[in-house]
Each structure stands twice: as structure tokens, then as C-alpha cells.
Amino acid sequence: MKLTDLNLADQRVLVRVDFNVPLDKNLQVSDMTRIEKALPTLNYILEQGGRLILLSHLGRPQKKKLENGELDVKKFTLQNIIPSLSKALDKEVSFADNIFGTKATSQSLALKNGEILLIENTRFHEQESKGDLEFASRLAALGDVYVNDAFGTAHRAHASTTTVAKFFPAHRKAAGLLLEKEIESAKSLTDSPKRPFVAIVGGAKVSDKIQLLYRLIEKVNKIIIGGGMAYTFIKAAGGKIGNSLCEDDYLDLANEIVQKAKEANVDLYLPLDSRCSKEFKDIEPVIYSSNDIPDDMMGLDVGPKSEEQFSKVLEGSKSILWNGPLGVFEFSNYSKGTFSMADAIAKATSNGAFSLIGGGDSVSAVNKSGLSQKVSHISTGGGAMLELLEGKVLPGIQALDIS
Numbered sequence: 291m292k293l294t295d296l297n298l299a300d301q302r303v304l305v306r307v308d309f310n311v312p313l314d315k316n317l318q319v320s321d322m323t324r325i326e327k328a329l330p331t332l333n334y335i336l337e338q339g340g341r342l343i344l345l346s347h348l349g350r351p352q353k354k355k356l357e358n359g360e361l362d363v364k365k366f367t368l369q370n371i372i373p374s375l376s377k378a379l380d381k382e383v384s385f386a387d388n389i390f391g392t393k394a395t396s397q398s399l400a401l402k403n404g405e406i407l408l409i410e411n412t413r414f415h416e417q418e419s420k421g422d423l424e425f426a427s428r429l430a431a432l433g434d435v436y437v438n439d440a441f442g443t444a445h446r447a448h449a450s451t452t453t454v455a456k457f458f459p460a461h462r463k464a465a466g467l468l469l470e471k472e473i474e475s476a477k478s479l480t481d482s483p484k485r486p487f488v489a490i491v492g493g494a495k496v497s498d499k500i501q502l503l504y505r506l507i508e509k510v511n512k513i514i515i516g517g518g519m520a521y522t523f524i525k526a527a528g529g530k531i532g533n534s535l536c537e538d539d540y541l542d543l544a545n546e547i548v549q550k551a552k553e554a555n556v557d558l559y560l561p562l563d564s565r566c567s568k569e570f571k572d573i574e575p576v577i578y579s580s581n582d583i584p585d586d587m588m589g590l591d592v593g594p595k596s597e598e599q600f601s602k603v604l605e606g607s608k609s610i611l612w613n614g615p616l617g618v619f620e621f622s623n624y625s626k627g628t629f630s631m632a633d634a635i636a637k638a639t640s641n642g643a644f645s646l647i648g649g650g651d652s653v654s655a656v657n658k659s660g661l662s663q664k665v666s667h668i669s670t671g672g673g674a675m676l677e678l679l680e681g682k683v684l685p686g687i688q689a690l691d692i693s
């Protein structure tokens with residue numbers, strides 16, 4: 291069901307949010323984005339007269355235990371985020387430090403309409419990542435209704451994201467507003483997208499993006515390949531790439547992708563020129579043709595000719611997907627290609643294209659470019675969005691019985 295179709299008044303609404311936020315040295319929230327993204331759903335439920343019980347993970351406490359083998363509770367407790375959360379919601383937030391035993395359940399039962407209870411980090415328990423049924427049943431006992439708004443973990447079959455939903459009938463569970471928007475945005479590109487449809491795929495490695503590239507060939511009209519991964523393609527085609535990043539095990543596969551694109555009538559664009567450096571450092575670039583890079587140089591960004599060509603490709607496009615930066619945008623000398631892409635996408639969007647930016651680094655690149663308000667949708671889930679676009683059914687979404 292849709293969140294807006296659920297009966298929420300007087301109900302204990304168990305919401306799986308993504309409060310996996312970065313904390314600074316003083317264990318204070320240093321970036322509020324994820325909390326802010328959850329607010330529309332949380333405020334909606336409160337306005338409808340619901341009682342909020344919030345579930346989330348924070349970091350990887352099982353992997354980062356103390357030397358004595360115990361959990362680093364101080365660092366990973368969700369109590370750390372309460373001041374920021376409470377301020378964002380402009381309400382008091384109470385805390386349940388243990389989901390086992392009856393305390394958390396009785397705390398949830400004691401809530402009044404409009405009140406909020408945050409449950410301790412779900413990953414303090416090994417059963418969370420295993421999707422354990424017994425553990426999920428304890429979580430389910432905390433609520434009358436289940437809402438999942440944690441898109442970033444929707445591709446994981448964990449107890450709080452997937453198994454818990456089994457304990458709620460279809461009319462008592464829903465996607466939160468953020469998750470719903472992510473699903474709708476992905477659908478705009480996977481189900482009958484407006485054409486021409488252009489995909490821009492960048493980032494470090496071909497090996498991370500193979501499934502996506504294969505899937506895109508079936509869907510798009512044009513693919514622009516940039517970033518470190520472009521050099522594997524250029525070398526596979528016989529180009530000289532110097533010291534640029536290259537995955538030699540993937541040369542045949544790169545050629546296969548080029549061949550598949552040809553057969554499917556998909557135009558594939560590789561960078562014509564590159565901004566190059568002798569070292570992996572933020573120093574003044576030298577521009578070379580991308581297939582004629584001297585042995586002692588490496589391509590760290592696409593060059594101005596590529597920028598011009600890629601921007602032309604985007605002109606007149608009606609659907610755009612961008613995943614992965616076109617260069618080492620963290621270095622200001624090698625950020626121009628990535629930022630010019632963000633600019634071209636913003637222009638195409640203002641001319642009526644639907645644009646989706648998915649994947650961690652392209653998201654921070656577009657935020658850094660200052661153009662984040664000028665694209666249609668910036669996804670909050672890197673891996674989850676890629677899997678959705680690859681055509682996979684995400685367990686967290688499937689468990690909601692909505693699609």
C-alpha cells in the first residue's frame with residue numbers, strides 16, 4: 291500500500307529509516323542529509339496522529355569491535371544522534387537501549403500519539419544482517435504498522451529491512467515517501483523512458499559497472515563512458531593509455547560491451563582527450579588524445595574536446611542517468627570534466643529531460659558543483675539504485691508487497 295493510504299492514527303508505526311549518518315570526533319552528526327531526507331515521512335506520520343518507533347543501523351559495529359572483542363557501544367550507539375534528530379523534528383525523542391526483553395515493547399506501548407521512540411542500533415545484534423526470523427519477530431512486536439523508508443539498505447535482506455515485513459499484512463505496511471520517490475524515479479528510466487535516453491557511466495572500475503552497462507545497452511540510445519574505467523575500453527580498442535587506470539582482465543569484456551552496443555544500435559562515446567598527470571596528485575594537467583597518452587602519464591579527467599562532445603550528446607536528450615564521476619573530481623585540477631557534465635545535465639533538465647543521479651560519488655560531485663537543485667532526482671542509495679536499474683528485485687521492496 292501507499293503510506294498515504296494507511297490508517298496511521300493511534301497506531302504504533304515502526305519505521306525503518308536510514309540514520310547511518312557520519313559523526314565527527316565528538317560523536318556529533320556532521321552531515322544531516324539522511325536525517326533531513328527522512329523528515330517528510332516522519333512528519334507525515336506524526337501529523338496523521340501516529341506514534342513513531344524508529345529503527346536504523348549506524349556504521350558496522352560487528353566489524354569494528356573493541357580490542358577486548360566487545361561492541362564499541364559509545365561510538366555506535368544511536369543515542370549519539372538524538373540531539374540532532376530531536377532538533378530536526380522539533381520534538382523530544384525517547385530511546386530504547388535494548389530491543390531484547392520486554393522493555394522496548396513496553397516503551398512502545400506506552401507511547402502517545404505524536405511521540406517518538408528511537409530503538410538502539412539494529413546492527414548491535416548479529417541477527418540483523420542474517421535476516422533472522424526470531425529477531426525480526428521481536429522488532430515486529432514494537433509496531434502495529436511497518437514503514438520502510440531506508441532506500442540505501444533496501445537491497446539487503448536484513449531483519450529490520452526485509453524479514454520484519456513478513457509479520458505485517460499488506461494493508462499494514464508501506465514504503466515511506468522517500469523510498470516511494472526512489473522507486474518512481476527508477477521506474478521513469480526502466481519502464482518506457484522518454485527518448486533519447488542517455489546514460490553517463492564513470493568512476494574507477496569497469497568491473498563494478500558491468501551488470502549496469504549490459505542492462506543499459508538494452509535500454510538506452512547513447513552511453514557516455516568516462517572516468518578511470520574509460521581507459522580499459524580505450525586500451526582494448528588498441529589505444530595507448532600510458533599509466534592510466536586499467537583492468538587488464540577486463541579488456542575482452544570491454545570489447546564485448548562495445549560489440550553488444552553496436553548490435554543494439556546504441557551509440558557509445560569514449561573521451562576523445564584527457565587531462566593527464568605524471569603522478570596521482572592535484573597538479574597542473576597536460577592534455578593528450580585519450581588513445582595517445584605517453585608512457586609516463588596517466589589520464590585523470592576527460593579533456594575539453596570530450597566535454598564539448600559529451601555536452602552535445604546531452605543536448606536534446608529526454609532521459610538521463612548519471613553514475614560515476616568522469617575524473618578524479620576530488621582534485622580541483624581534474625574536476626572540470628565532471629562539473630561540465632553536471633552543467634550539461636542541468637541544462638538538459640531545464641529543457642524538459644528527466645535526470646537521475648545515482649551512486650555515491652556522482653551524488654557528491656553534483657552537490658559540489660552546486661547544481662543539485664537543477665536535476666530531477668538525486669538518489670540516496672548507491673548500491674540499491676544500481677541494483678534497481680539493473681532490473682533486480684530488491685528484497686526490502688519486495689517484502690512490502692507493493693510492486
Ligand code: AMP
Nearest residue numbers: 493494495517518589590614617618651
Ligand atoms: P566509483 O566509486 O567506481 O564511481 O569511482 C569513483 C572514483 O573514481 C572517484 O573517487 C574518482 O576519483 C575515481 N576516478 C575517476 N576517474 C578516474 C581516473 N581517470 N583515474 C583514477 N581514478 C578515477
